Amino acid sequence: MTLVSQATPPARSGTSPAFLRKIVVDPWLFGIFALVTLSVLVFAALPIFVVMKQAVVTDHGFDLGVLIDTLSQSFVWTSFLNTLLLGATSAVIATAAGFLLAFCATRTTMPGKTFVHGVALLPIISPPFVMALAVVILFGRSGLITRELLGIRNANVYGFHSLVLIQSLAFTPIAYLNIRGMLQSIDTALEDASASLGASRWTTFSRVTLPLVTPAILSSTLLVFVKSVEDFGNPMLIGGNYNTLAVEAYSQMVGYFNLQAGALLASLMLVPSMTAFLIHRYWVSKRSYVTVTGKPSTQTIRISGGVVVPLTLGCYAIVAAILLFYLTVVYVSFTKLPGVNNTLTLDHYATVFTAGFQTLTNSLLLAGIATPITAIAGMLIAYLLIRKAFPGSFLLRWATLLSFAAPGTILGIGYVSTFNAAPLLLTGTAFIVVAAMVVKNLQVGIEAGSNQLRQIDKSIEEASTILGASNTRTFFQVTLPLLKPALFTSLSYALTRSLTTLSAVIFLVSANWTLITVTILSQVETLKLGVAAAYCSILVFVVLAILAVMQLVLNSASKR
Amino acid sequence: MSKVIFSNITKRFPGVAGATAVDRLNLTIEEGTLVTLLGPSGCGKTTTLRMLAGFETPSDGTITIGGRDVTNVPVNARNVGMVFQSYALFPHMTVRENVEYGVRLLSLPKAEMKDRVNTILETMALAQYADRSPSRLSGGQQQRVALARAVVTQPKVLLFDEPLSNLDAQLRERMRDELRAIQLRLGITSLYVTHDQSEAMAISDRVVVMRNGVIEQDDSPLNVYSRPGTGFVAEFMGKANILNGKVEAVDDTTVSVRIASTVAFALARNGRDFKLGQAVRCVVRPEHIRVDADGTMEAKVRRVVFQGAYVEYLTDLEGQECVFLDTDYYKSGVAEVGQTLKLSIDSRPVWVLPETETATLGKAA
Numbered sequence: 067m068t069l070v071s072q073a074t075p076p077a078r079s080g081t082s083p084a085f086l087r088k089i090v091v092d093p094w095l096f097g098i099f100a101l102v103t104l105s106v107l108v109f110a111a112l113p114i115f116v117v118m119k120q121a122v123v124t125d126h127g128f129d130l131g132v133l134i135d136t137l138s139q140s141f142v143w144t145s146f147l148n149t150l151l152l153g154a155t156s157a158v159i160a161t162a163a164g165f166l167l168a169f170c171a172t173r174t175t176m177p178g179k180t181f182v183h184g185v186a187l188l189p190i191i192s193p194p195f196v197m198a199l200a201v202v203i204l205f206g207r208s209g210l211i212t213r214e215l216l217g218i219r220n221a222n223v224y225g226f227h228s229l230v231l232i233q234s235l236a237f238t239p240i241a242y243l244n245i246r247g248m249l250q251s252i253d254t255a256l257e258d259a260s261a262s263l264g265a266s267r268w269t270t271f272s273r274v275t276l277p278l279v280t281p282a283i284l285s286s287t288l289l290v291f292v293k294s295v296e297d298f299g300n301p302m303l304i305g306g307n308y309n310t311l312a313v314e315a316y317s318q319m320v321g322y323f324n325l326q327a328g329a330l331l332a333s334l335m336l337v338p339s340m341t342a343f344l345i346h347r348y349w350v351s352k353r354s355y356v357t358v359t360g361k362p363s364t365q366t367i368r369i370s371g372g373v374v375v376p377l378t379l380g381c382y383a384i385v386a387a388i389l390l391f392y393l394t395v396v397y398v399s400f401t402k403l404p405g406v407n408n409t410l411t412l413d414h415y416a417t418v419f420t421a422g423f424q425t426l427t428n429s430l431l432l433a434g435i436a437t438p439i440t441a442i443a444g445m446l447i448a449y450l451l452i453r454k455a456f457p458g459s460f461l462l463r464w465a466t467l468l469s470f471a472a473p474g475t476i477l478g479i480g481y482v483s484t485f486n487a488a489p490l491l492l493t494g495t496a497f498i499v500v501a502a503m504v505v506k507n508l509q510v511g512i513e514a515g516s517n518q519l520r521q522i523d524k525s526i527e528e529a530s531t532i533l534g535a536s537n538t539r540t541f542f543q544v545t546l547p548l549l550k551p552a553l554f555t556s557l558s559y560a561l562t563r564s565l566t567t568l569s570a571v572i573f574l575v576s577a578n579w580t581l582i583t584v585t586i587l588s589q590v591e592t593l594k595l596g597v598a599a600a601y602c603s604i605l606v607f608v609v610l611a612i613l614a615v616m617q618l619v620l621n622s623a624s625k626r
Numbered sequence: 627m628s629k630v631i632f633s634n635i636t637k638r639f640p641g642v643a644g645a646t647a648v649d650r651l652n653l654t655i656e657e658g659t660l661v662t663l664l665g666p667s668g669c670g671k672t673t674t675l676r677m678l679a680g681f682e683t684p685s686d687g688t689i690t691i692g693g694r695d696v697t698n699v700p701v702n703a704r705n706v707g708m709v710f711q712s713y714a715l716f717p718h719m720t721v722r723e724n725v726e727y728g729v730r731l732l733s734l735p736k737a738e739m740k741d742r743v744n745t746i747l748e749t750m751a752l753a754q755y756a757d758r759s760p761s762r763l764s765g766g767q768q769q770r771v772a773l774a775r776a777v778v779t780q781p782k783v784l785l786f787d788e789p790l791s792n793l794d795a796q797l798r799e800r801m802r803d804e805l806r807a808i809q810l811r812l813g814i815t816s817l818y819v820t821h822d823q824s825e826a827m828a829i830s831d832r833v834v835v836m837r838n839g840v841i842e843q844d845d846s847p848l849n850v851y852s853r854p855g856t857g858f859v860a861e862f863m864g865k866a867n868i869l870n871g872k873v874e875a876v877d878d879t880t881v882s883v884r885i886a887s888t889v890a891f892a893l894a895r896n897g898r899d900f901k902l903g904q905a906v907r908c909v910v911r912p913e914h915i916r917v918d919a920d921g922t923m924e925a926k927v928r929r930v931v932f933q934g935a936y937v938e939y940l941t942d943l944e945g946q947e948c949v950f951l952d953t954d955y956y957k958s959g960v961a962e963v964g965q966t967l968k969l970s971i972d973s974r975p976v977w978v979l980p981e982t983e984t985a986t987l988g989k990a991a
Contacts, residue, residue, distance in 0.1 A: 092700070525714035525787075531701040532679055532708045533728030533779060547718045 089456070095537045099450050102443065103462045108490075110469035110505045113480025114336075120329035120483060136327050145314040146334055152226065152301075152310060153294040153338065156233035160290045161283060163234060164241025166380050172249040173275075175370040176378045185385045188392055190239040191613065192606045193566035193583050195299030197232040199590055199598055200391035202304065203398050210394070210404065224306025232300050235388055237293050241286035248282035249275075257368060267369065281350055288346040295338050296473040298569035299583070303590055311335045312475045312569060319479060319573070329483070332476040343471035392606070399599035414600035422585060422597070426604065429582040432496055433564035436503035440560035443504065444511020445549050449541055451512070452519045453527065470509030474569030477502060482573050494576040502571055503564040511556030518552040519545075554620050558613055565609055628692040628782035628815045630655040630678065635687035637673050637839075647673040649839040650687070655783075660809050660816040662826040665836035665862070672787060674836075675819045679785055680704050691782055707781035707814075709789045713772040715760040721771050722747070722756040728779040742778055749808075750774045766797050773805065777812060784809065786818040790825060802829055823863045827851060835859050853893070853977055860909040860979070867910045867948050868979070873900045881978050883908055885971065886923045886944040892976035900978070909977040912938070915950035917958060921970035927961050941967065 089096045124132050136142060167186055170176040189197070204211045205223045212218045256278070260270040298312040305313055311331050319328035402409045418426065447466060451459055469477065481502055485492035492498040526548070530540040546553070568583040575584050582601055589598035630653075637648040648670040655661045663671035676682045678689060680701035688697045696704055716724050725746060729739050747753045750770040760768055769789065776784060789805065790798045806829045809816050820826050826833050827847040835842045835850060835858075843855040854860035857868050871883035871890070876897040883892050885908060892908055900906060925941035925948060936951040937960050950969070961967055 523712050523714060525710040525712055526716060528679075528681060528701075529708065529710060529714040529716070529775070530727070532704075532706060533775070534702045534705075534731040535727075536702055544716055544718075 092454070092537050095450075095454060095541075096456055098446070098538070099454070099456045099458075099462075102447060102450065103458060103465075106447075106462055106465045106469070106505075106508075109501050110477075110508075111465040113484045114468060114472050114476055115480075116484045117329045117476050117480040118333045118336075120325060121333045122330075124326055132326060133330070136330050139327075141309070141314060142327075142331065142334070145309045145311050145331065148226075148308055149295055149310040149312075149335070150338060152229055152233065152308075153291040155230050156237060156294045157287045157291040159230065159234040160237040161241045161245075161286045163238045163384050164243075164286055165245050165279075165283060166377065167238070167242045167384060168246035168249055170374075170377050170381050171246060173369050174374045174377060176374055176381060182381055182385050185388050186239050186242050188239075188388055188606075189236045190243075191562050191566075191609045192392075193299065193568065193586065193602065194233075194236045194297060195303055195568070195583075195587070195590075196395055196602045196606070197236050197391055198228075198300045198303040199398075199586075199595065199602060200394045201228050201232055202590070203394055203404055203595055203599070204391075222306075224304055224308075226308045228304050229300060229308065232304065233290075233294050233297060235384070235391070236300070237290040238384065238388075240289055240293065244286045244289065245279055245282045248279050252278050254368065261368070267373070284350045285346055288342045288350065291342050292339050292471070295335060295342075296475070296569055298475060298572065299587060302587065312473065315475050315479065316572065325483070328479055332473070332479045335473045335476055336471075339473055340471050343467075347467075395599045396603050398595055399603045401596060404595055414596040415604075417597050418600045418604060422601070425580050425582050425585045426601075428579055429565055429605075430608070432499050432579070432581070433503065433561060435496075436500045436507075436564045437557055437561045439500070440504045440507045440564070441511050441553055441556040442546075444508055444556045444560075445515045445546060445553055446541070447508070448512045448515025448519055448549075448552075449545055452516050453524070453545075454537070466509050466512055469505045474502075474506060474567065474571075475573075477506060478570035478573030481570070493574070494578065496579045499571055499574050499579055499581070502574055503560070503567065506567065506570055507560040507563045510559045511552070514552035514555040515549055518549050522548050550620070554616065558616060561612060561616075562609055565605060629657045630783055630815060630817070631690045632674070632678075633688050633690075635674070635677060635684045635689060637670070637677060637682060638685045646839050648677070648684075651839075651841060653834060653841065653844065655815055655817060656831075657815055658813040659831040660806070660818055660829060661832045661834060662818040662820060662830040663834050663836055664820060664823060664826040665842075666821060669836040670839040671819045671821075671836050675785055675787055675817055678783065678817060679706055679708055705779070705781050706783045706785060707776035707779060708785040708787065709769075709772045709776050711788045711791055713760075713768050713789075713792070715768060715771055715775070717759070717761060720757050720759060721752060721763070724760065724771055725752075725775050725778050728775065732779060746774045746778045765793050766801055769793065769801055770804075773808065777808070777814065782815065784814045784816040786816065786820075788820050789818075790820070790822075798825075805829065827863075835862060852975065853895070854909060855980060857907065857909075857979060860977075865912050865949060867912065867915070867946075867950075869908050869910055869943070869946055869948065871906050871908045871978075873902055873904045873906055876900050876902070881906070883976070883978060885910070885976075886946065888922045888971060890971045890976045891973040892978045893974065894978040895980055899980070907979045909979060910948075910971060911975060912950045913953075914972040914975045915948065915969055916972070917952055917954070917961075917967055918970035919968060921968040923969045923971075925967050925969050927963050927965050927967060930960060930963060932960065937961075939967070941969075943969070 122128060122133050167182065171179050171183060176182070202223060203209060205228070206212065207223070209223065212223075252275070257270050257274055260274045261267075265273065295310075296312065297310075298316065301308070301310040301313045302316070309317075311334055315328045315331035315335070318324045318331060398404045399414050400410050400412070401407075402411045402413065447462060450456065451463055481498055482493060484490065485498055492501070522545070527540050527544055530544045531537065535543065566583060568587065571581055572584055572587070575581055582605055586598045586601045586605075589595075589601065632651050632653040635648055635651045636646065639645050639647055651670075651674060653661075653674075663674055665671050673682060677684050680696070680699065684697060688695055690696065691704070691706070716727065719727070722743065725743050726739070729742055732739075734742070744753070747756055750773065752767065752770055752774060755763060755767060760771060763771065772789070786805070790801055793801060802825055818826075818829060827850075830847055832844065833847050833850045834844045837858055843850055843859045845853070845855075850859060851863045854863060854866075860866040860868060869885050871885040873881055874884050874889060875882035878897050879893060881892050881894050881897045881900055883890050883906060890908070894900065923943060925939075925943040927939055927941050929940040931938040936953045937955045938949065938951055939961065941948050941950070
C-alpha cells in the first residue's frame with residue numbers, strides 16, 4: 067500500500083503560494099465554491115448593477131441631461147422623502163410596540179403569554195398586505211367600522227396615517243423577536259445584583275436592563291426601517307397619493323414604460339436601505355453586550371403587582387388589533403359583499419378553487435422548488451465562508467449581503483433588464499421567479515448557518531477528514547446534519563417569504579407563471595375584496611400547516 | 627514501515643509579522659514508538675502535530691511517513707488516526723456509527739468491516755454501548771470511542787492532541803495507562819501532544835520539549851527530568867531549584883561544585899567542559915534536599931505549605947531562593963516561618979547545566 071502511493075505529491079511545498087495549495091488540496095469543493103460564487107454574482111450582484119447603470123445610461127450612452135432631467139422632477143424627491151418619513155415613523159412605533167411585548171413576555175407576570183406570542187407572530191408568516199386589505203374593509207368608504215358602526219360616509223382610508231398603522235403592526239413581530247431574544251440572553255442575575263445593591267425597580271430598568279438591550283432596540287429600528295422602505299404591497303394598496311419609491315418605481319416602469327426613471331428610483335431605494343443595513347452590520351451589532359446563542363439562560367420573573375396591569379393592557383391592545391385585522395379578513399372571505407351584503411357564502415372559495423386555482427398551485431410549486439434550494443445553498447455558503455477561506459470568498463460574501471440589503475423592487479427590475487436577452491433569456495419562465503425567491507432569501511440561511519457553524523467544534527469535521535472522508539463528503543454527512551436547526555430556520559423563512567413575497571416577483575410574473583400574491587393585489591385593486599380575503603386566508607392557513615408539519619418532522623427526527 | 631521524519635519543517639502563519647510557529651524542526655519518530663511533544667501553550671507543539679495530520683501545510687521542509695513524502699498529501703489520503711482534545715465524536719451518530727465511519731470509506735467486504743468494528747468495540751469494552759449516542763456516555767467512555775474510531779482503520783500513525791485534558795484527575799491517570807497499553811499492543815507509531823509533564827513522562831518512549839517553535843531537548847523521559855539540557859527544560863519538567871555554584875574539581879562525568887556552604891558531587895554531560903573556579907548553574911530537585919542536623923547549609927523559612935505526604939518549604943538559602951520537600955516532618959515537626967533549618971543535598975542527582983546555557987543566560991541578564 068505504501069509503495070503504490072509513493073507517487074510525487076501534486077505540488078512541491080514552497081513552490082506554490084498558499085492560496086493555490088488550498089485549491090489543489092480540495093479541487094471538488096473549490097469547483098462547488100466557484101459555481102456558487104458565479105451564480106450568486108450573476109443572479110444577485112449583476113442585476114443590481116444593471117439597474118444602477120440604467121439609471122444613468124440611456125440608449126445614447128451616458129447622458130447627464132436625462133439624469134438631471136429626471137432628478138429635477140418633483141415626484142422623485144417627494145417619493146424619496148415619503149419613503150424616509152414612513153420608514154422612520156413605522157420603525158419607531160413598531161420597535162416601541164415590539165419592546166413592550168418582549169419586555170412583558172420575558173420580565174413580567176402578564177397572563178396569557180403563549181397566546182400573545184402566537185398572535186404576535188402572525189404578521190411574520192403572512193403577506194404584509196393582509197393588513198392593508200383588512201384596513202380597507204374596516205375603515206374604507208364602505209368600511210365595517212367607519213360606515214356600519216360610525217356612519218361616516220366619506221372616510222378617507224388612503225394615505226400616510228393608514229400606512230403607519232399597517233406597517234407598525236406588520237413589522238412589530240420583527241422587533242418583538244429581536245428584542246425578546248436579547249432580553250432572554252441577558253442573565254437576570256444582573257438585574258438581581260442591581261436590586262440587591264438597593265436600586266428601585268425603575269432604576270434597575272433604566273440603568274441596567276435598558277442599556278443592555280439598547281443594541282437590540284437599535285437593530286430592530288433599522289431592520290423595520292429597511293422593511294418599510296422595501297414594502298411595496300401596502301403603499302400600493304393604501305398609499306393613495308402618498309407614493310413611496312417602491313410604488314413610484316413600479317408605476318414608472320409598468321405604467322409609463324419609463325425604464326430610466328424606474329431604474330433611478332429603484333437605485334435611490336438602495337441609499338436608505340444600504341445605509342441602514344451597513345450601520346446595523348458594522349456599528350450596532352458590534353455594540354452588543356451579549357452573544358445570542360439561541361439558548362436562553364435561566365430566567366426568573368421579577369416584575370409583578372400593580373405595574374403589570376397597564377403593561378398588560380398595552381400588549382393586549384396590540385394583540386387585539388392584530389387579531390381584529392386577521393379575523394376581519396377571514397370573516398370577509400365568507401361574506402358576499404362586505405359592507406353591502408353581509409350574507410355568509412362560500413362563493414369566494416369556490417372562485418379560488420376553480421378559476422383561481424392555477425395561481426395557488428403555481429405559488430406552492432415555485433416556492434416548493436425555491437425553498438430547499440435556498441436552505442441548502444445557505445448552509446453550503448455558510449460552510450464555504452466560515453470553514454474554507456477560498457480566494458475570492460469576499461466576492462461571495464458581498465454579493466449575498468448586497469442581495470439581502472437591496473429592496474425587492476431593484477432586484478425585480480434588475481432581473482427584467484438583465485435576463486431579457488440571450489444567453490440569459492429567462493423572462494417569462496418559472497426559473498426567473500425561483501431565482502428571485504432564492505436570491506432574496508439566501509442571506510437568512512447564511513446567517514443562521516454561520517452562527518451555528520461557529521458553535522460546532524471544528525475538530526468534528528477534522529475527525530471526519532482524517533478518517534478518510536473528502537471535504538464534500540464531510541459537508542453532507544457531518545456538517546449538514548449538525549446544521550439541522552439552522553437548516554430548519556432557513557427552510558421556514560424561505561418558504562414563508564417565497565409564498566408571501568411581492569415586491570420583486572411582481573416584475574417577473576407572466577401569463578404562464580403568475581403568483582398568489584400578485585393575484586391578491588389585483589383582486590384588491592379591482593375591489594374584489596372577498597376573493598382577495600379568501601386567497602389571504604388560504605395562504606396563511608397553508609403556511610401555518612406546512613410550518614407545523616416541518617416542526618413535527620424536525621421533532622421526530624431529533625428524538626432518535 | 628511507518629517511521630515519521632520531519633526535516634527542516636518551518637511553519638509561518640500569514641498576517642502576523644515574524645510569527646514563526648515552528649522553526650526548522652527536525653524530528654524522527656521511530657516505528658512503533660510513542661513520542662510526546664511537550665511545552666507551554668504557543669510553543670508550536672500543536673502546529674507540529676497538525677502538520678503531520680495534514681490540517682496545516684508546512685511553509686518549508688518535508689514530512690515523510692514510512693519513506694513516503696506526505697508534505698502535500700491531503701488529510702484524507704494520509705492514513706493517519708487522531709484522537710482530539712474534545713474527542714470530536716459525531717453527535718448525530720451512535721457509538722457504532724462513529725467507529726464504522728472511517729471503515730466504510732475503506733471499501734472493505736461487508737463481513738470484514740463488521741468484524742473489525744465488533745473486535746475494536748470488544749477490545750475497548752464498548753460493545754454494550756454500541757447503539758447509544760455519544761452524549762449519553764461518561765467522559766472516559768467517550769475517550770475510548772474516540773480511540774476506537776481512530777485505530778479501527780489501522781492507520782500508520784496515531785496522533786493524540788491533549789486527549790486527557792477534559793478528564794478529571796483520577797480518570798486521567800487511568801486513561802493514560804489505558805492509552806499507552808493499547809498503543810503498545812498495536813505497536814502503532816504515535817505522536818502525543820500535551821502540556822502536562824508528568825503525563826509526558828509516564829506515557830512516552832521519548833519526550834520532546836519545545837519552546838518558541840524550536841526543540842529544546844529530545845530525550846528519554848528519564849533524561850529530560852534528571853539531565854535537562856537547559857534551565858527551561860529543568861523548570862518545565864516539575865519543580866527545580868537552579869542554584870549558583872562554583873566548580874571545585876572535575877573529571878569525565880562528575881563535577882564537584884560548591885553550592886552555598888556545601889560541596890556537592892554533581893553530574894554533567896562532560897565534566898571536562900568546565901574549568902576550576904568557573905561559575906555554574908546547578909539543577910537541584912526539591913526532593914533531593916533534606917533537613918539534616920549535620921547539614922552545613924543554613925536556610926531561613928519563608929513559607930510553609932502542608933501537603934499531607936510532605937511539607938513544602940520555601941526558604942532563603944544563603945541569599946538564594948530554594949524550595950524543598952520534607953517527607954519526614956513527623957519526626958522533627960513542621961518548622962515555622964522565620965525559623966532557620968540546617969540542610970544537606972543528596973550529592974548524585976545534582977545536575978550541572980551545560981556552559982552554553984549559562985553563557986546565554988548571563989548575557990540576557
